[in-house]
Amino acid sequence: MDHWFAQLERYGLEPTNFACWVDTRIQIDRNMSVEEGAVQIAQDLRLAHRLGFKFIRPKFGVIDRTLTPDPIWEGAVERSLDLAQQLDMMILPEIHAPTPIRHPVTEGYVNFIERTGTKNFGLMIDTGIFQDRPLDAWGGGDFEAIKKGAPEMVYGTKVPVDHLDDIIQYVPFIQAKFHRIDENLHDHQIPWDRIVPKLKALGYTGYLSSEYEGARDPWVAIEQVRRQHALVRKLEAEYEAANGGLVDA
Structure with a gap:
């Protein structure tokens, strides 16, 4: 300890x-x-x-x-x-691909919160559910086998970002999953350009925790996480500049 x-x-x-x-x-x-x-x-x-x-x-x-x-x-x-x-x-149970937001699993958790009135149970959102373009590589694994066994994990669950409106009040923590961000801060699978503005508009004040699941080559993860942090901060600054630093109530 x-x-x-x-x-x-x-x-x-x-x-x-x-x-x-x-x-x-x-x-x-x-x-x-x-x-x-x-x-x-x-x-x-x-x-x-x-x-x-x-x-x-x-x-x-x-x-x-x-x-x-x-x-x-x-x-x-x-x-x-x-x-x-x-x-x-x-x-916080995790809402993870292939489970979307509008699904009996998520609804069951929300119903539990509403039935018990608890403030000690909520939802964790994994941003992999918003993946809207297919993976083009999978670090260190048999990509063809993964496509055959779990195609939704390769091609994306494609949950609309607007579905966050339904549950954001129950979400204090977001697992910020991603796979590849290039040197121009463009994510090849996860639509951060829609996720970050939506979180700002909803007044989200919880955590985002980087979860890199791309290529496992040496040192790549360090640079990828740095790029994700830079991308999120860039999008946040752009939103605030366009909205006078304000978010919706």
Whole structure:
């Protein structure tokens, strides 16, 4: 713990999202129970809190290709809300391709928030859902096999950016996925020129966390993340210049 906090101080870092799993098929002969799922979430909440994180992203086991979570998710999360409130933490499942925003999975999470009235559960959006052009490479993997096995991950889910209007009030954290930004700060798959203005117009004040998933060649990721930060800042400055620095209420 001392080493962890010393490293944060040395590099000027702020813990944000703690990625964790509720592995509902950890035993092959049966699914995890609601009670067991709650114990796993409680363990992750306590550990993330000790490390200084604000959010946990529990990835639940899924039951189909559209990433419908195992039905235990709702009971397990509901049993964890009191602890999350005590620790001032948020539980954020991820909306990830191929699941769009307007989908029963997302609607189920929103219905849960509205039913419980909780402030300790929300949504994490992975910007891969907005991918609107196909990948032209896949770092270090068998690209043809991926196209055959998971074509939606190659050609894009193409969720309209305007669908953020439906759920932005529940989103404190965005996983800013991308694959390739060229030297002219042009992203070849993710429409940042629409995403950033939309977030500004909606008054978004949460986090964006770079998630690079392009080529794995040495040093490439460092330059790609630098380009993404430059691109986002450029688009933000352009929006503010065009709108007098104001955002919609």
